[in-house]
Amino acid sequence: MKVAYLCSEYPAISHTFVMREIDALRRRGAEVATFSVRRAKPDTLLSRADRAAYESTFAILPPSWPRLLGAHLKLALRSPATYLSVLIGSLRLAPAGPRGLLWQLFYFVEAVVLWNECSRHRIRHVHVHFANVSADVALLASRIGSALEPQRPWSWSFTMHGPTEFFDVRHFRLAEKLRHARFVVCISDFARSQLMALSEPGAWSKLPVIHVGIPIEQFTRRNGGPPDGDPPQVLCIGRLVAEKGQAVLIEAAAALAEQGQAVALTFAGEGPQRRELEGLAEELGVAASVCFKGAVGQEELHSLYEAASVFCLPSFSEGVPVVLMEAMAMELPVISTTITGVPELIEHGRSGLLVPPGRPDRLAEALRRLFADGSLRRELAAAGREKVIGEFDAEASAARLHALFAEQIDG
Numbered sequence: 120m121k122v123a124y125l126c127s128e129y130p131a132i133s134h135t136f137v138m139r140e141i142d143a144l145r146r147r148g149a150e151v152a153t154f155s156v157r158r159a160k161p162d163t164l165l166s167r168a169d170r171a172a173y174e175s176t177f178a179i180l181p182p183s184w185p186r187l188l189g190a191h192l193k194l195a196l197r198s199p200a201t202y203l204s205v206l207i208g209s210l211r212l213a214p215a216g217p218r219g220l221l222w223q224l225f226y227f228v229e230a231v232v233l234w235n236e237c238s239r240h241r242i243r244h245v246h247v248h249f250a251n252v253s254a255d256v257a258l259l260a261s262r263i264g265s266a267l268e269p270q271r272p273w274s275w276s277f278t279m280h281g282p283t284e285f286f287d288v289r290h291f292r293l294a295e296k297l298r299h300a301r302f303v304v305c306i307s308d309f310a311r312s313q314l315m316a317l318s319e320p321g322a323w324s325k326l327p328v329i330h331v332g333i334p335i336e337q338f339t340r341r342n343g344g345p346p347d348g349d350p351p352q353v354l355c356i357g358r359l360v361a362e363k364g365q366a367v368l369i370e371a372a373a374a375l376a377e378q379g380q381a382v383a384l385t386f387a388g389e390g391p392q393r394r395e396l397e398g399l400a401e402e403l404g405v406a407a408s409v410c411f412k413g414a415v416g417q418e419e420l421h422s423l424y425e426a427a428s429v430f431c432l433p434s435f436s437e438g439v440p441v442v443l444m445e446a447m448a449m450e451l452p453v454i455s456t457t458i459t460g461v462p463e464l465i466e467h468g469r470s471g472l473l474v475p476p477g478r479p480d481r482l483a484e485a486l487r488r489l490f491a492d493g494s495l496r497r498e499l500a501a502a503g504r505e506k507v508i509g510e511f512d513a514e515a516s517a518a519r520l521h522a523l524f525a526e527q528i529d530g
């Protein structure tokens with residue numbers, strides 16, 4: 120079984136789960152070739168696995184002009200009708216306005232390069248994560264391949280994470296992408312329900328739910344339970360962007376400090392909100408107890424989880440966060456918010472605590488509850504690991520995904 124995986128940028132710091140999924144599929148015998156619309160930046164390669172993936176991935180941009188021009192000339196000479204029809208079809212998919220037309224033209228240019236490389240490797244199916252630029256390129260490349268080989272049509276599929284794409288379904292053209300994709304892997308029932316709302320009941324059968332998982336063996340605590348430090352160590356991992364809600368956690372820590380409860384926060388991740396968050400911590404008088412670690416590679420994550428007392432992700436917008444799975448597998452008690460697919464991972468009061476998003480008072484209350492009750496922390500930690508092992512194991516998810524590919528592609 121051969122399949123191409125296309126990402127807008129691969130490897131990427133925040134998308135390690137894609138690399139894990141590819142590795143798991145390869146262990147099951149799938150031949151997976153990796154493609155990236157844009158070449159990853161060398162300074163984002165934080166682990167040996169990142170560097171290995173970088174070296175083995177074909178990047179469309181920045182272009183090799185001889186390769187790009189050669190691919191377009193090859194297609195134009197082989198089938199001028201296909202070249203023109205897919206180009207015109209691509210422009211018809213464009214959002215309104217000259218900018219939309221220009222970007223759609225770029226997608227066509229990139230799709231021809233992808234088609235040419237997949238042809239060289241005898242690959243006829245392209246899978247992407249996220250319904251973004253990579254989905255546009257995969258859709259067009261599969262149209263080219265199918266037009267040239269109608270007896271063996273090409274196909275493409277994507278994994279639906281959300282919720283970003285759900286904020287503007289017209290811009291991302293979700294209904295059209297769903298219609299043309301062979302199937303769409305949904306990471307949660309929430310994601311599936313949103314696509315069900317955009318499609319006819321007859322299409323619902325091509326929306327399987329397969330959880331993104333983690334390698335359990337890599338996230339197993341080595342040094343007993345979480346430390347009962349004073350002050351308690353609260354860990355938050357994620358890009359420093361508004362939708363992750365880190366500002367709410369800083370406000371909650373400040374509220375606890377006013378009540379005499381010291382807390383140490385560690386933020387691992389980088390992003391445009393770093394200066395703003397540092398300023399907020401200074402303004403609220405808790406800067407001395409807030410540590411910004413910056414971008415952290417997979418090889419450093421284990422020690423961060425080991426050192427933490429509690430894991431907190433106060434997001435406003437998420438799919439089903441992988442970092443929550445990792446923390447739960449590491450037997451950390453977790454706190455997150457009642458949004459999108461998060462309640463499918465965390466059962467409030469059993470495998471973690473959930474609070475309304477944007478409520479520092481409720482977040483402070485949940486933190487105080489955990490700090491004060493060691494028995495509760497241990498119960499939540501044990502149940503959290505059990506939940507991840509049972510439903511979010513990367514190998515089990517890969518087995519289901521491999522079977523789906525075999526049925527849909529080879530079948």
